[in-house]
Amino acid sequence: MITExxxxxxxxxxxxxxxxxxxxxxxxxxxxxRMQAVAAQDGVDIQIVSSHRNFERQLQIWQNKWxxxxxxxxxxxxxxxxxTLSDIQKIQAILTWSALPGASRHHWGTDLxxxxxxxxxxxxxxxxxxxxxxxxGPCTQLNxxxxxxxxxxxxxxxxxxxxxxxxxxxxxxxFQASADKMLSLMDEQVLLAxxxxxxxxxxxxxxxxxxxIYQRFVLNRGxx
Numbered sequence: 001m002i003t004e005x006x007x008x009x010x011x012x013x014x015x016x017x018x019x020x021x022x023x024x025x026x027x028x029x030x031x032x033x034r035m036q037a038v039a040a041q042d043g044v045d046i047q048i049v050s051s052h053r054n055f056e057r058q059l060q061i062w063q064n065k066w067x068x069x070x071x072x073x074x075x076x077x078x079x080x081x082x083x084t085l086s087d088i089q090k091i092q093a094i095l096t097w098s099a100l101p102g103a104s105r106h107h108w109g110t111d112l113x114x115x116x117x118x119x120x121x122x123x124x125x126x127x128x129x130x131x132x133x134x135x136x137g138p139c140t141q142l143n144x145x146x147x148x149x150x151x152x153x154x155x156x157x158x159x160x161x162x163x164x165x166x167x168x169x170x171x172x173x174x175f176q177a178s179a180d181k182m183l184s185l186m187d188e189q190v191l192l193a194x195x196x197x198x199x200x201x202x203x204x205x206x207x208x209x210x211x212x213i214y215q216r217f218v219l220n221r222g223x224x
Contacts, residue, residue, distance in 0.1 A: 007185045008194055009055035009107030022051035025109040028175040032112065035153040044145045045118035049129065049171070053106040059198060062101055065094045066201040073097055075167040077130055087205040095217040096167045100206075102194045103186070103218045105158065105172075110179040113171045116142040134170040143170050163222030188214045 005011035018029035032048075039046045064070040072080040072093045080093055105111040113129065119138040120127045127133065134143040150157065156176045159169035192210050195203065206213065215221050 002181055002185060004185060004187070004190055006109075007107065007182050008102040008191070009053065009058060009104065010194075012052060012054060012109070015052055015109045018051065019048055022048040022112070023109060024051050024112060025175070025178055028110055028112075028178055031153050031155070031175055032173075035150070035155065038149070038153075039142075039145055042145060044142050045116050046114050046142060047117040048112050049115050050106065050113040051111075052109050053104060055101050055107065055194075055198075058099060058101040058104050058107070059200060061098050062094060063201055065098060066090065073167075075162050077132075077167075087202055088209055091202060091205055091209065091213065092217075095165075095213065099166075100191070100195070100213065100218060101198065101200060102191050105174060105179065105182075108179060108182040110182060111158075111172065111174045113169070114142070114146075114173060115139050115171060129171060131168055131170060139171070146170075146173070158220065163220065165216045165220040165222035186218070188218075191218070 002014070003011065006014060012023065014025055015023040016026050016029060018024045018032065024032065036046045061070070065072060068082050072082050072090070073096070074080055074093065075096050082090060085093060099105070115127065115129070116139045119141065123138040125138045133139045146157065150173060154175055154177060155173045157170070157172060158174050159166050159172050162168045188210065191214070192207065195206060200206065216223060
């Protein structure tokens with residue numbers, strides 16, 4: 001049974017190892033392997049670069065970005081000077097690329113990031129997981145293949161376009177049926193209560209702006 005702990009990234013008991021140490025829900029792994037096999041027949045090497053990520057890992061990403069240990073980017077992948085940003089601007093910059101701990105779709109075991117490993121290696125490309133690699137780089141064929149075939153295997157692309165919330169992520173796949181079940185259990189107040197119990201940096205500003213954060217970024221309704 002799916003619980004709030006699963007949605008918050010605090011219970012991974014439903015997950016299985018899928019490939020190369022990456023963990024997903026069993027039904028998601030099965031669908032991915034079917035898709036991967038068909039793609040291989042078309043000369044596309046779909047490999048996982050990221051899958052399940054628990055609450056503590058997501059919190060570490062947040063803390064690093066808030067404290068300046070990691071780079072902040074705008075939605076166009078331009079570097080930002082964190083020292084010039086107000087707290088709410090910093091929150092928005094982090095959330096453009098990294099979910100609030102407890103609110104990441106990567107907590108669920110339903111979502112994964114993929115790339116074309118063989119193509120990247122053939123091009124001797126220093127892979128960065130950026131949009132240009134999927135628009136006109138080594139993962140362009142993969143991107144086009146997913147546009148045409150991903151839904152046939154039950155996968156959607158929740159960040160296919162930038163709406164003023166989360167940045168465009170052509171590499172991000174979500175197994176729709178399972179993700180919708182997780183999403184239905186998401187609750188703004190539960191998420192906030194969980195954050196208050198953590199040592200997340202910027203908590204005061206998160207609390208003050210939670211309604212907007214939840215709609216714009218957690219639900220990715222953006223500003224459009």
